[in-house]
Amino acid sequence: MKTNILIILCFNFLNLSYAQNYRFPEGGGEYVMSNNYNECLSEEQRLQIKQKLQQSITRLESSGKIIQKSKLTSPLIHPLFIWPVDKSDSTPYNNVWSISNHVDHNPNFPNAIQDWNCGSRTYDTSSGYNHKGIDIFTWPFSLFQMDNNQAIAVAAADGVIIGKDDGNYDRSCSFNSNNWNAVYISHADGSQTWYGHLKNGSLTNKNPGDTVVAGEFLGVVGSSGNSTGPHLHFEVYNNLNQLVDTYTGTCNNWSSSTDSWWQNQKPYWEPKINAVLSHSSAPQFNSCPTSENPNLNDNFTVGSNVVVGIYLADQLAGTSVNLVMRRPDNSVLANWNFNLVDQYYASWWYWTFSPIEMSQQLGTYQFTATYQGNSVTHSFNYGNLGINENFNQKFDLFPNPSSDVIIIESKDNLIINNIKFFDLLGKEVASFNNFQEQIRISSLSNGIYLIRVSTSDGVYSTKFVKN
Numbered sequence: 001m002k003t004n005i006l007i008i009l010c011f012n013f014l015n016l017s018y019a020q021n022y023r024f025p026e027g028g029g030e031y032v033m034s035n036n037y038n039e040c041l042s043e044e045q046r047l048q049i050k051q052k053l054q055q056s057i058t059r060l061e062s063s064g065k066i067i068q069k070s071k072l073t074s075p076l077i078h079p080l081f082i083w084p085v086d087k088s089d090s091t092p093y094n095n096v097w098s099i100s101n102h103v104d105h106n107p108n109f110p111n112a113i114q115d116w117n118c119g120s121r122t123y124d125t126s127s128g129y130n131h132k133g134i135d136i137f138t139w140p141f142s143l144f145q146m147d148n149n150q151a152i153a154v155a156a157a158d159g160v161i162i163g164k165d166d167g168n169y170d171r172s173c174s175f176n177s178n179n180w181n182a183v184y185i186s187h188a189d190g191s192q193t194w195y196g197h198l199k200n201g202s203l204t205n206k207n208p209g210d211t212v213v214a215g216e217f218l219g220v221v222g223s224s225g226n227s228t229g230p231h232l233h234f235e236v237y238n239n240l241n242q243l244v245d246t247y248t249g250t251c252n253n254w255s256s257s258t259d260s261w262w263q264n265q266k267p268y269w270e271p272k273i274n275a276v277l278s279h280s281s282a283p284q285f286n287s288c289p290t291s292e293n294p295n296l297n298d299n300f301t302v303g304s305n306v307v308v309g310i311y312l313a314d315q316l317a318g319t320s321v322n323l324v325m326r327r328p329d330n331s332v333l334a335n336w337n338f339n340l341v342d343q344y345y346a347s348w349w350y351w352t353f354s355p356i357e358m359s360q361q362l363g364t365y366q367f368t369a370t371y372q373g374n375s376v377t378h379s380f381n382y383g384n385l386g387i388n389e390n391f392n393q394k395f396d397l398f399p400n401p402s403s404d405v406i407i408i409e410s411k412d413n414l415i416i417n418n419i420k421f422f423d424l425l426g427k428e429v430a431s432f433n434n435f436q437e438q439i440r441i442s443s444l445s446n447g448i449y450l451i452r453v454s455t456s457d458g459v460y461s462t463k464f465v466k467n
Contacts, residue, residue: 023323023336027282028309028349030342033100033137033229038175039129040196040226040233045179049163050241053184053192056162056208060186065209066160069190069239076189076239079157080263081246082214084195084234085136085221091150092296093275094376097136098313098346100231103245104130105252116249117268132243133194133235138221139346140275140311141283142230143291146170146199151221153195153232155212159185162192162208170200170222173229173288180225180233183218190239195219197227229288236261271314273321274346276369276378279307282350299452299459301428302383306358309350310369317343322370325353328363358382383427387450391462395453401465404442414455421464422450441466 041049060066069076087096102115104122107130115122124130138151145151163184172178181198199222206212223230236244238256245252246261249268280297300306310321319340325333334357338349358365362383369376391397396409410416419439421430429449432439444466452461 023334023338023351025338025349026352029347030344031139031285031346031348033098033139033142033231033346038125038226039127040131040133040135041180042177042226043129049165049182049184049194053163057186060160060162060209063209066162066186067188078189078191078238078261079159079187081156081193081261082154082263083266084153084156084193085138085232086152086154086215088150088152090148091145092277093140093150093311095272095274095313096138096145096151097232098139098274099134100137100345101131101133101135102247103132103134103243105245105254106130114251116245116247116252118249118251119268121268133196133233134246135231135233136221137229137231137346139313140348141292141294143171143223143288144294146220146222146230147291149199149202149220151230153183153198153218153221155185155214155216155218156193156234157185157187157214159187159193159212160208161204161206161210161212162186164203164208166198166200166203168200168224170198170224171289172223172225172227175228176226178225180227181219181222182225185212191244192237194233194235194237196233196235197224197231198222200224223288269314269316271312271316271319271372273310273369273371273374273376274313275309275311276367276376277309277311278367278378278380279309279350280304282307283309283348298380299461300358300380300382301422302359302362303355303427304358304382305355306353306365306380306382307350308353308367308378309348310371312340312347312349312371313345315340315342315344315347316372317341319372323351324368324370326366326368327361328365329361333357333360333365387462388460391453391460394457394460395462397451397462397464401467402441403467404440406439406441406464408439408451408453410455412457414457417454419454420452422452423447 061068085097102122104113106112106114109124109128110126113120113122122131138145165182168179168181180196182196185193198219202220204218221232238244242256245257248260279295281295284293321338324335327333367378419432446466449464451464
């Protein structure tokens with residue numbers, strides 16, 4: 001009897017302490033965006049662009065679409081910018097970017113660099129090029145983001161389009177002499193913003209002479225031109241055609257940049273959570289130009305491992321992330337702090353929860369990361385796949401109930417990759433990858449099932465009765 005009591009007490013103690021214990025990450029670390037330590041544009045390309053834009057401006061001035069500077073009646077006040085990178089409406093991340101490079105203020109070269117904050121978050125080259133813009137790279141899953149149009153360039157301020165370049169290869173992985181895809185905008189004071197390295201064919205349908213407003217879509221962030229990975233090169237000129245560093249700081253003493261050009265200037269280091277995600281297995285980061293395999297999964301069958309990951313931008317050394325996994329009844333399965341030792345522009349970390357841990361309760365779990373006072377929560381289902389309310393808007397399924405054959409048809413001509421059947425415990429009982437609309441289900445036992453349809457547009461689930 002005493003032995004039994006001791007075992008119960010030890011078991012309860014282990015469960016209690018486990019919920020608070022530190023869990024070591026099983027993988028992850030620094031993500032290094034292959035820095036483009038070469039000219040985003042050659043000086044010859046830059047000169048050609050400037051000449052083309054000036055010709056466009058002259059035409060637009062003559063047609064009255066841009067006011068000539070000499071005819072402006074008010075002082076030339078430069079615009080105040082919003083951030084030029086945003087996420088699309090369908091993007092499942094909290095944030096989609098980090099910064100790899102600022103403008104270089106040290107005119108010497110090579111390896112003589114200094115950014116606006118007196119740091120070294122910039123670069124130059126042996127040929128004499130000093131970086132002339134802000135490189136905003138996409139994170140997490142840069143190529144996957146590009147393929148799925150998840151990170152977009154937006155107009156930093158109201159203005160008029162004065163030029164577009166499109167039709168160029170957008171999956172560059174190394175230095176080259178290719179031309180980029182870009183949009184160029186002139187603002188009310190005559191200043192210009194350049195948005196380079198965009199995805200081929202993704203540019204706005206608007207043309208030179210058309211107006212845009214701050215925040216308006218310009219194109220998908222890509223890797224066209226002289227680039228080693230998807231990022232936006234944001235370059236600014238004032239109304240005297242002088243290069244501008246939009247940040248004000250101790251080491252920005254240019255006459256063209258006496259104050260900040262941002263509505264709200266971001267700090268030099270801005271630690272943030274870009275994403276909290278669940279995966280069927282650890283993500284795979286392939287070599288460019290092969291897209292990453294995020295292995296995203298929000299619906300787990302009973303008996304599956306659950307991999308959860310966090311994706312940080314501007315990770316600060318000496319800080320920590322608090323991580324909490326909550327069961328469907330809101331009780332805490334695990335709660336721990338993860339200490340961050342190093343400083344990275346981007347990082348990722350993941351942990352695996354076993355079926356023994358997850359099968360205690362079936363339903364919707366919540367995984368929350370809190371970093372520097374900001375929390376991001378990601379929900380996923382374990383053993384309870386759920387039903388999409390819009391399934392019937394996308395598909396016809398008939399007959400339901402059925403004893404032998406069912407037919408599933410897409411109303412929007414979606415490409416169906418596979419169809420899976422799950423019992424009410426979330427266990428997969430049938431899968432169909434090749435089918436001609438009719439699916440034979442006579443081998444299934446009578447009962448209620450969840451059907452999950454994976455398409456090019458997403459995953460849809462609904463209830464089905466076999467009789």
